[in-house]
Amino acid sequence: MQTPAEILIVTAVDGEKEAVLNALENDSRFNVIVGGVGAVAVAVNTSRALTADNYRLVICAGIGGGFPGKAAVGSLVVATECVAADLGAETPTGFCSLDDLGFGFASIKTDSGIVEHLMKALQKTELTVHSGPVLTVSTITGTSGTAKALSHRTKGASAEAMEGFGVGFAALSHGVPFFEIRAISNVVGPRDRTSWKVKEALDNLGVACKVLREVLV
Numbered sequence: 472m473q474t475p476a477e478i479l480i481v482t483a484v485d486g487e488k489e490a491v492l493n494a495l496e497n498d499s500r501f502n503v504i505v506g507g508v509g510a511v512a513v514a515v516n517t518s519r520a521l522t523a524d525n526y527r528l529v530i531c532a533g534i535g536g537g538f539p540g541k542a543a544v545g546s547l548v549v550a551t552e553c554v555a556a557d558l559g560a561e562t563p564t565g566f567c568s569l570d571d572l573g574f575g576f577a578s579i580k581t582d583s584g585i586v587e588h589l590m591k592a593l594q595k596t597e598l599t600v601h602s603g604p605v606l607t608v609s610t611i612t613g614t615s616g617t618a619k620a621l622s623h624r625t626k627g628a629s630a631e632a633m634e635g636f637g638v639g640f641a642a643l644s645h646g647v648p649f650f651e652i653r654a655i656s657n658v659v660g661p662r663d664r665t666s667w668k669v670k671e672a673l674d675n676l677g678v679a680c681k682v683l684r685e686v687l688v
């Protein structure tokens with residue numbers, strides 16, 4: 472009988488899942504699922520997977536945008552926290568997060584022990600690696616004004632994607648440690664889809680997943 476997987480990896484789309492699976496080389500400790508694009512889809516699908524089977528760790532993995540001056544295209548970002556950056560209210564004096572409004576929380580800390588351990592191992596690769604807050608947004612940022620507003624809202628914001636907070640919320644509610652890793656495919660700012668380096672980012676995500684296999688023993 473095959474031993475059940477211990478680590479759940481959630482991607483948004485098939486291309487990301489393929490990159491992760493290729494790097495993992497059928498390592499039976501990992502189960503990789505496509506959770507869908509956006510925090511709601513991944514939260515539902517992560518929660519379903521965690522209800523069906525026991526896992527000791529959940530990882531949100533994919534490509535993402537890097538904030539200018541924080542994470543360049545081709546680098547990796549490991550999240551210290553996942554911030555639901557547009558969950559709240561706009562007011563005449565600025566943005567109010569869910570925490571400010573008293574309706575809950577908009578930030579989930581990742582597992583600091585695992586993140587530190589992984590960062591040390593990733594720093595031994597040829598890739599540039601950063602750790603810092605990764606924002607979860609519902610709308611991909613398309614102007615430098617929004618990029619500035621978001622980085623002002625969250626100190627140290629390093630990357631932006633669309634799923635981390637949803638995966639993290641499901642992991643937290645099931646009491647399972649969690650982190651997010653993003654391979655940077657584009658700059659957060661004025662939209663230019665033709666400039667996205669998706670293949671390079673997926674290759675780098677693969678390098679990171681090979682390291683994951685070695686460190687998560």
Ligand SMILES: O=C(O)c1cccc(C(=O)CC[C@H]2O[C@@H](n3cnc4c(=O)[nH]cnc43)[C@H](O)[C@@H]2O)c1
Binds near residue numbers: 536608611634657669
């Ligand atoms: O076009 C492709 O071949 C392709 C292959 C794999 C993935 C994609 C995606 O577009 C994935 C969507 C996914 O990407 C994240 N993402 C990437 N950059 C950003 C960004 O600047 N802001 C927000 N999200 C970003 C996001 O998590 C999406 O789910 C395409």
